[in-house]
Amino acid sequence: MISVWALACLWIQLAGFHFWADAQAVVCRVKVLSDLEGEIVGRVGSDGTSREGCAWHIYPGLSLRAIEFHLLEPAHFEGSDRLIVYGSGNMHPATRVATFHRGNPIPPGMMMTGTSEAMLVLNGQNNESFIRLGYSCRPIGTRIGDMWFSPVGYACVLAAFIVVGFAISLMPVYLVCYCKARRAQDLVMQESQLMMRSELASRFRQNEAVRAQERQVVASLEALPIQKWKDEEGRRRSTNECCLCLEAYGDEDMLRVLPCGHYFHQACIDKWFFANRFIPRSCPLCKRDPVLMILSRADAPAGQDEEAVPAERPSSSGDGAPRSLAGDADFVIGRPQEAWVA
Incomplete structure (x- = not known):
């Protein structure tokens, strides 16, 4: 029973000591200083705790060549109070740079190199301890x-x-060169358009000339004489068929006679000429151009005509005397077709 009471009293004493120790504990928050220049002020409270400031982290976020410190007011330390300076943001013993206390006062000026941040911690128990420092960071760059x-x-x-x-x-x-290049491009386009228009106009004139010439050729071919076929007894049968359609001439068939003396069905020779539009026409048998023959005969002087033999038409009059297919007019130039000779 006594032992239980003694254990209870001991537990009460320990709890009270713990409560007193919590009441005496210092709650200190690290103050981050991100400016390149600033002031550090630390003072220990009347109850033995550092209320105004106890830890400062100088971290501007730049690569620093040095951090300079200078006293704004003479520092004062009482008892075992001290200021610890670290060369990093961690309070590790390996990074401790200096410790200032009553026996080692803070010099009027000091410089820290080789680091881009620093940590200052004021560990004080006496209400007379006080520090006031100014710092200045020298960035690299x-x-x-x-x-x-x-x-x-x-x-x-x-x-x-x-x-x-x-x-x-x-x-x-660039603007000048661009304007010049654009101007040159516009001139080239204008010249190209002019050349294109000139070429189109030239081609149009050529086409018109070709069409006009073709119309003249067609008119000359259409002006060739047309006669009717009348069979005559005693003539060779080989001369009685058209070499284009290979059909024998029949009574009252319309024949077109060419200047070379060859004759064909009117429809057959007209189809032959139409199939060769815009190219020189030629006789299917002798391959001579009937238009050129007409023009050469028209341009020839009087009395100097080409060798001409009057072509006999494959029909005869009642008296049996052969006559030209074109009547009395002599329009055949050159030797007549062999089949025409009686």
Whole structure:
């Protein structure tokens, strides 16, 4: 029974000590300083706790060449109070740089190199301890406006400015060259259009000339004489068929007589000539051009006609005397068809 009471009293004493220890604990929040310049003020409270500040993390987020510290007011340490400086953001013993206390006061000025951040911790128990420091960070690189750039970043920015400036300086030259090229292109297009129009006009005139010539040729061929066939007894039967349709001439068949003396069905020879439109016509038998023969005979002087033999038409009069297929007119040039000779 006594032992139980003793254990209860001991538990009460331990709980009270724990409560007192929690009441004496220091709740300290790390203050992050991201500015390149600033002020650090730390003071220990009257109850032995650091209320105004106890830890400061200098971290501007840039590569720093150095961090400089200078005293704004003489620091004062009482008892075992001290200021610990770390060379990183972690409070690790390996990163501890310096410790200042009553026996090792803070110098008026100091510099920290080889790091881009620092941690300052004020560990105090006496309400007389006080520090007030100013710090200044020296970034590695170049400042442009309100921004700091590393050497590589500065080189990139400088190269970008050079490229942009070069592009802007070349813009007038580009505009002048573009305008000249556009003008030359417009002139070439205009010349091409003029040449195209001239070519089309020339082709149109040529086509019109060809069509006019074709109309003249057709008119000359249509003007060739037409006669009716009348069979005559005693003539060779080989001369009584058309070499185009291979059909024998019948009574009252209309024949067209060419200037070379050969004759064919009117429909057959007209189809033959129509099938050879826009090219020189020729007789199916002797391959001579009837139009050229007409023109040469028309241009020949009087008394100098080509050798002409009057062609006999394959019909006879009642007295049996052969006569020309064209009547009394002599229009056959050259030797007549062999079948015409009696």
